[in-house]
Structure formats: structure tokens, C-alpha cells
Amino acid sequence: MNKLLNIIQSMDYPELKSLQKDLYCGNMSLAIKSKIKHLEKNKSDNQSLCPVCGTEMESTKSKFTLIFGTTGFKKKAIFCEIDCLQFFISQLKETEIKRW
Numbered sequence: 001m002n003k004l005l006n007i008i009q010s011m012d013y014p015e016l017k018s019l020q021k022d023l024y025c026g027n028m029s030l031a032i033k034s035k036i037k038h039l040e041k042n043k044s045d046n047q048s049l050c051p052v053c054g055t056e057m058e059s060t061k062s063k064f065t066l067i068f069g070t071t072g073f074k075k076k077a078i079f080c081e082i083d084c085l086q087f088f089i090s091q092l093k094e095t096e097i098k099r100w
């Protein structure tokens with residue numbers, strides 16, 4: 001977040017108004033989604049991105065792997081730290097509670 005704050009601090013008035021407009025129109029959200037999709041597509045087979053914080057890591061060295069889902073449709077998620085795994089499970093739990 002510091003990197004983003006530094007960029008915002010360096011922007012002038014017209015740039016900030018343009019950024020503000022992009023934020024309200026949803027253009028920034030689309031740009032972020034597109035960049036994430038691009039990064040996920042380009043990672044190698046041994047590289048994984050933590051689904052919570054986006055940290056790149058070697059999937060073979062991960063200590064925190066979660067396999068979940070139904071019998072016919074298993075999903076695998078690899079986390080950089082136990083905090084990310086814990087956050088993911090809490091979000092998964094909330095999603096399941098809302099579903100019922």
C-alpha cells in the first residue's frame with residue numbers, strides 16, 4: 001500500500017481527478033483484475049501465487065496447502081503463511097454460512 005500511496009502523493013491535480021474518475025467508474029477494478037489474470041496465466045508450473053496476498057512462491061516448498069471442494073471437483077490452494085491460510089478459511093466459512 002505504501003507504493004500506491006507514494007504514487008498518489010506524487011500526482012498533480014488533473015492526474016488525481018482522472019484517477020478519481022477511473023475509481024468511481026470501475027476502470028481501476030477492471031485494470032487490477034486484468035493484471036492479476038495476466039500474472040496468474042504467466043506463472044510457471046512450479047510457481048504459485050498466494051490467493052490471499054498475491055505473494056509468489058514455489059509450490060513445491062509451500063508448507064500450507066489446502067485441498068477442498070466436492071468429491072468430483074477438488075480445488076487446491078497454496079498459501080505463503082499460516083495467516084493467509086487462516087484468512088482464506090474464515091472467508092470460506094462466511095461464504096458457506098451465507099449460502100445456507
Ligand SMILES: [Zn+2]
Pocket residue numbers: 050051052053054055079080081084
Ligand atoms: Zn499470502
